[in-house]
Every structure is written in structure tokens, then in C-alpha cells.
Amino acid sequence: xxxxxxxxxxxxxxxxxxxxxxxxxxxxxxxxxxxxxxxxxxxxxxxxxxxxxxxxxxxxxxxxxxxxxxxxxxxxxxxxxxxxxxxxxxxxxxxxxxxxxxxxxxxxxxxxxxxxxxxxxxxxxxxxxxxxxxxxxxxxxxxxxxxxxxxxxxxxxxxxxxxxxxxxxxxxxxxxxxxxxxxxxxxxxxxxxxxxxxxxxxxxxxxxxxxxxxxxxxxxxxxxxxxxxxxxxxxx
Amino acid sequence: xxxxxxxxxxxxxxxxxxxxxxxxxxxxxxxxxxxxxxxxxxxxxxxxxxxxxxxxxxxxxxxxxxxxxxxxxxxxxxxxxxxxxxxxxxxxxxxxxxxxxxxxxxxxxx
Ligand SMILES: Nc1nc2c(ncn2[C@@H]2O[C@H](COP(=O)(O)OP(=O)(O)O)[C@@H](O)[C@H]2O)c(=O)[nH]1
Ligand SMILES: [Mg+2]
Numbered sequence: 361x362x363x364x365x366x367x368x369x370x371x372x373x374x375x376x377x378x379x380x381x382x383x384x385x386x387x388x389x390x391x392x393x394x395x396x397x398x399x400x401x402x403x404x405x406x407x408x409x410x411x412x413x414x415x416x417x418x419x420x421x422x423x424x425x426x427x428x429x430x431x432x433x434x435x436x437x438x439x440x441x442x443x444x445x446x447x448x449x450x451x452x453x454x455x456x457x458x459x460x461x462x463x464x465x466x467x468x469x470x471x472x473x474x475x476x477x478x479x480x481x482x483x484x485x486x487x488x489x490x491x492x493x494x495x496x497x498x499x500x501x502x503x504x505x506x507x508x509x510x511x512x513x514x515x516x517x518x519x520x521x522x523x524x525x526x527x528x529x530x531x532x533x534x535x536x537x538x539x540x541x542x543x544x545x546x547x548x549x550x551x552x553x554x555x556x557x558x559x560x561x562x563x564x565x566x567x568x569x570x571x572x573x574x575x576x577x578x579x580x581x582x583x584x585x586x587x588x589x590x591x592x593x594x595x596x
Numbered sequence: 597x598x599x600x601x602x603x604x605x606x607x608x609x610x611x612x613x614x615x616x617x618x619x620x621x622x623x624x625x626x627x628x629x630x631x632x633x634x635x636x637x638x639x640x641x642x643x644x645x646x647x648x649x650x651x652x653x654x655x656x657x658x659x660x661x662x663x664x665x666x667x668x669x670x671x672x673x674x675x676x677x678x679x680x681x682x683x684x685x686x687x688x689x690x691x692x693x694x695x696x697x698x699x700x701x702x703x704x705x706x
Contacts (some may be wrong), residue, residue: 373702477646478659478686502650509647529694531662535646538639538667 369544384433385467385595388511390536391420391521393474396552400521400578401431401471407584408434421487422474423497426504428511429471436465436588465592470513473504475532512539517546517595518570519587524551524559524575529567537568546594550587551575597705599630599688606635613640618645622652625660625685630703636664636681661689663699 389397398418405413415429421506481491481498489497512518518540522528528551540547549568554575561575574590578584602624609617624631637645639676642662649660664681680697682689685706693700 391675475646475651476659477662479650479653480658480686481655482658498653502653505650506647509643512643529696531642531664531691531694532646534664534666535639539643542638542640 369542370453385465386470386514387431387467387515387517387519387591387595388470388486388508388515389474389509389521390472390521391474392523392526392530392532393476395521395523396578397474397521398425398471400519400550400552400576401429401469402580403578404434404436404469404583405431408436415469423476423479423501423504425471425473426497426500428504428507430468431471432468434467434469435593436467438585438588438592439464451550465596467517467591467595470515472508472512473501475508475536476501476505477532478485479505486544512543515545516540517591518548519591520547520549521578522549523565524553524561524564525556528564533568537571547571548587548590548594549573550578552578555580555582599703599705600628601630601632603632604634606633609633609635614641614644617641618648621645621683622648622660625683626652626657628685628688628706630682630684633681633683636667638667638678640646641678642681653684657685657687659686660684661686661691661701663691663694663701665699666696 378423389401391397398416402418405415408581409431415431417423418424453530479498479501481494484494484497485491518536520533520536522533549564549571551559551564551573553562555577561573565573565581572590572594574583574587576587607611611622617637621631621633622645642664645660645662645702653659660683662681662683667678682701684701684703687706689701689703691699691701
């Protein structure tokens with residue numbers, strides 16, 4: 361069983377090395393509930409596809425996203441973007457490092473439900489939901505977690521999003537990273553919500569020293585170019 | 597109030613298939629036990645355990661709490677060895693502190 365797994369992992373790596381560049385990479389946005397996965401996915405779509413298109417609703421209620429949503433054919437073209445659109449964030453960044461902003465990458469982005477080991481319907485009551493509604497949402501949320509896990513089989517790269525104000529060293533974060541490493545799938549950790557005063561992205565970097573950690577604010581659009589460049593580099 | 601713990605040896609775990617292991621753990625946890633596995637579950641098994649747990653969540657069983665040491669890289673970085681894993685009912689167990697070599701958890705009877 362173990363050696364079968366190992367072969368599968370080696371084959372996956374080989375297949376990726378040989379064919380990855382041809383197809384469109386499917387990139388999964390993963391992380392715990394409320395890390396900002398939908399906010400980030402919406403921002404990627406707004407920046408590179410359509411300002412008015414949302415893949416989903418970003419709210420403070422956990423498990424708002426209960427189905428994985430795939431947006432196909434997103435072209436992350438940093439060169440075209442910085443030329444054609446004087447987005448203050450992209451431009452100010454590229455002034456600091458003049459060589460940046462050349463990367464181009466075509467991908468499908470998958471916004472996934474948050475990964476959790478428990479879903480308690482009582483939690484939703486605090487957000488003003490009726491009991492029936494809360495139970496229904498909890499049920500859907502469990503299905504969402506399963507769907508997010510199943511999607512891992514079809515994913516070519518992962519952006520693992522964490523909330524920089526929370527303890528990053530959780531079992532679910534460790535499990536996602538462990539699974540990606542076992543499958544040989546590239547992973548980028550994005551330390552989100554750095555606009556908040558109690559954000560400590562360094563804590564995330566310390567917890568996972570073997571991975572690249574990019575501090576961002578998906579909500580405010582801070583440091584996005586760093587993330588896009590890392591995506592272009594790792595997911596190509 | 598009593599809290600029951602099952603401390604499972606690595607030999608016992610290794611004698612089971614992955615499916616048996618997960619069923620064994622979840623059954624133990626659903627009957628209100630804290631299950632400690634010497635040698636632990638791999639990341640893949642832990643992911644499967646989350647999946648299995650989610651199919652069984654209901655009004656009385658909100659799910660599990662799981663904590664473990666991250667696996668260590670073995671020979672040539674290929675083989676990864678799982679270490680200790682602790683799993684309990686989410687209603688009873690709450691991890692308060694965790695780093696790569698230490699886990700603190702509060703366990704309360706329901
Ligand atoms: N301050 C701050 N809030 C954010 C950021 N990204 C997301 N949020 C908020 O966090 C909450 C959860 O976001 P959402 O995208 O729904 O998280 P998801 O559950 O991971 O999809 C929402 O209230 C967002 O507005 C960020 O960069 N900074
Ligand atoms: Mg969401």
C-alpha cells in the first residue's frame with residue numbers, strides 16, 4: 361500500500377514534469393473557514409478577468425462557501441496588466457523591483473469550502489440563523505468539506521490561505537501541507553489579513569519554514585503582485 | 597465524571613488496513629473515548645479520517661478534534677514516518693497549545 365502510494369507520487373511528479381506546461385493548471389484555494397479564500401478568488405477574477413464577476417460571497421459567517429467553484433481560463437498576465445492598467449498596487453510594487461511583472465500563466469481557479477474537523481450547527485445560531493436553517497447549513501458544510509478534499513485529486517497546485525491573526529499551527533493546515541507534499545503538488549502559503557493590526561505573518565513563516573509564505577491582504581489588495589509572481593513561478 | 601482513553605500500540609495499528617484503522621478510530625471517538633495512536637496516522641490517513649467524519653456528523657456528533665506531531669522525513673526524504681496522533685470527540689477535546697514536539701489539550705466530560 362505504501363509503495364503503491366509512493367509510485368503514484370513519483371508518477372504524478374513525472375507527469376507534471378512532462379506535461380504540466382501544456383495544459384491549464386488547476387489551482388485550488390484552500391484553507392480553514394474564514395481565512396479569506398473567496399475574497400482572494402474574487403480579487404484574482406476582478407484583476408485578471410472581469411471587475412464585476414464574483415465566484416462567491418465572502419462573509420464573516422463560517423462555511424459560507426459550501427460548494428467548490430471553478431473559474432476557468434484565468435490568465436495571469438502581469439506584463440499586460442502593469443502596462444494597460446495603472447493599478448496602484450501593481451505599479452508601486454514594480455517600481456521597487458523593475459524586473460518584475462513579466463510573468464504569464466493560464467489557470468483555472470478553484471475556490472473551495474473551508475477544511476474543518478468539526479461542524480457544529482450551534483455555531484450558526486450565533487449569526488442569527490434559525491435552528492432549521494443552521495442544521496441545514498451544517499449538513500451542507502460537511503458535504504462542502506468532503507468536496508474540497510475530493511478536489512485535491514484534480515488539483516495541480518495549491519494556494520493555502522491562512523489568517524495572519526490566528527494560530528497557523530493547526531492540524532488541518534499541517535494535514536493539507538502533508539498531503540500536498542506526499543503527492544508532489546506545489547504549494548504556496550499566503551498569510552492573509554496583514555492589514556489588521558494584530559496580524560503576525562512571521563508566525564506563519566516560522567511555523568512552516570520549508571515553504572514560501574507570502575503576506576497579503578486579499579481584502580485591501582496589499583502585496584498581491586508578490587503572490588501572483590510566486591504563482592507564476594511555482595505553478596507554471 | 598469519567599473520561600476513557602484508548603492508547604493503541606503501533607503494532608496494533610500496523611496490523612490494520614487503512615480503512616480498518618479509520619473505522620476503529622472513529623468508532624472509539626464516537627463512543628466518547630480519547631484515542632491515542634502510537635506511531636500515528638499519516639497526513640493522507642488523517643485527511644481520509646476528516647472525510648469519513650464529515651459523513652457521520654449529525655446534531656449530536658459535531659465531529660472530532662485531532663492533534664499530532666508532524667511526520668518526520670525518513671530515508672532520502674521519500675518515506676515519511678507518522679508520529680503520535682490524538683483524536684477525540686470535538687465536544688470533549690480542545691487543543692490549547694501545539695508545536696512540533698508538544699501538544700496540550702483540555703479534555704472535559706460531557
Ligand atoms: N481585514 C481583512 N479581512 C479579510 C481579508 N480577507 C478576507 N477578509 C474577511 O474575512 C471574512 C471571511 O472571508 P471569506 O473570503 O468569506 O473567507 P473564506 O471562508 O475563506 O472564503 C470576510 O468577512 C472577509 O471580508 C483581509 O485581507 N483583511
Ligand atoms: Mg468562502
